[in-house]
Amino acid sequence: MLFFKKKEIPLSDFFPKGFVDIHSHLLPGIDDGANDIDDSIELIIKMRSYGIKKLITTPHVLGDVYPNTTETILEKLELVKSELIKRNITDIDVSASAEYMIDEQFSLRLENNDILTLKDNFILVEMSYFNAPYNLYDVLFEIQLKGYKPILAHPERYIFYHNNFENFQKLKRAGCLFQLNLLSLTEQYGKGVQNTAKKLVQQNFYDFVGTDTHHKEHLKRLKSIATPKNIKTLEHLIAKNAYFK
Known part of the structure; x- marks a missing residue:
């Protein structure tokens, strides 16, 4: 299966009307995404030009590195929404969830039901790029026992799984949904990630997609995925x- 013929089309033709991006980092100064409010608005306007008008932005919640709370995330969301109104940008719907690192602090949040869902009971989670948590399947079980449905962000980026696709099958059997980073279909994260993403697409492992936009360079490269193929x-x-409308 070929993914990348050079003939590109506008991203506004690639993303269908009603598309919802469920993974991005657009809130200002809260993680490794948008630096400030001007940066946030610039990214959102660029995404609008691609036909993406519904955004569920998902700042990292990661230990002491990005110790974001439900309150700080929602405060930043209100700042962005207020700025959009101030600039008379009224055709974009921005809401917020989070990208939760599966760690000890996440388990405490889960215990206290202190979770921002994407919609209904869906939550976005991630793992370290170095290795899976030792208690990964216990946590996935606890997530579902609490009534949530886990969506694993960018499974193709966990290099420690690349040599044994049974790991991906095991995650799916454990009730884990998969979210593809569209940029993984380019060389943004390296050839190994690109090849794994292609294989997972071919084997119909993915349930949803996301841009995982952090900055302008991501949005520039995103244009290369817009081909008829x-x-x-x-x-x-x-x-x-579209489920997340």
Whole structure:
């Protein structure tokens, strides 16, 4: 299956009307995404030009590195929404959830039901890029026992799983949904990630997609995925994001 013919089309033709991006880092000064409010608005306006008008932005919640709380996330969200209104930008719907690192602090949040969902009971989680948590399957079980449905962000980026696809199958059997980073279909994260993403697409492992936008360079590179071949290959998967309207 070929993903990258050079002929590109506008991203506004690639993303269907009603597409919802469920993974991005657009809140100002809160993680490794947008630096300030001007940066946030610039990224959002650029995404709008791509046809993405519904955004569920997902700042990292990661120990002492990004110790974001539900309150700080929602405060930053209100700042962005107020700035959009101030600039008379009224056709974009921005809400916030989080990208939760599966760690000890996440387990405490889970115990206290201190979780920002994407919609209904869906939550976005991630793991370290170095290794999986020793208690990963226990946590996945606890997530579901609490009534939530885990969506694992960018499984293709966990290099420690690349040599044994049984690991991905095991995660799916454990009730874990998969979210593809669209940029993983480029060389943004390296050839190994790109090849794994292609294989997972081919084997129909993914449930949803996201841009995982952090900065302008991500949005520049995103244009390269907009080809007729990719539309044909990914349209059924991209359409699933409409659930989050």
